[in-house]
Amino acid sequence: MGKSDFVSVSPETLYASLPETVSSNFIVPAIEAEDSIPIVIENYLKHYNSPLLSFKDDIVKIARENNVNPRLIVAIAQQESNLGKSSPEGCNNAWGWGIHARGTTCFENWKEAISVVTKGIAKNYCSKGLCNDPCEMMKKYTPKSNGSWCRGVNQFLTELETGNF
Numbered sequence: 001m002g003k004s005d006f007v008s009v010s011p012e013t014l015y016a017s018l019p020e021t022v023s024s025n026f027i028v029p030a031i032e033a034e035d036s037i038p039i040v041i042e043n044y045l046k047h048y049n050s051p052l053l054s055f056k057d058d059i060v061k062i063a064r065e066n067n068v069n070p071r072l073i074v075a076i077a078q079q080e081s082n083l084g085k086s087s088p089e090g091c092n093n094a095w096g097w098g099i100h101a102r103g104t105t106c107f108e109n110w111k112e113a114i115s116v117v118t119k120g121i122a123k124n125y126c127s128k129g130l131c132n133d134p135c136e137m138m139k140k141y142t143p144k145s146n147g148s149w150c151r152g153v154n155q156f157l158t159e160l161e162t163g164n165f
Helices: 032-046 053-065 069-079 110-124 134-141 150-164
Strands: none
Touching: 032 053, 032 069, 032 150, 053 069, 053 110, 069 110, 069 134, 069 150, 134 150
């Protein structure tokens, strides 16, 4: 194909409208917001260099199996331990789960922690209607908090919902 085989196109032609009839091959299905959650969580964990990154799929899967917003699980981990980076050494506990004056709850691995904590949140908080409002959840999850817990969790939820982090 030589140079003379190309057709010159004016800039106006580049902005031509679609034909009046479009075949179904051109219809692109809408992507539901729910489908973006795993991607946003992956990007969030990667952005903050979290040790939970390798368990992103477990977070989403286990949360969905227990009717818990996966973003809530991540937001609590961000508030409690900077996404696992400052959890008690060797405990695999990014959620402050069972950490109190009597001792610290530790888990063998992150997957076990994600499962136990998510199921506990579903049973002890979401089933009682507390997961929709971190400030209500705070009263039971961390009752001695002065409000900073719910402000932090709300901030991290907003970041995860908007993708602005």
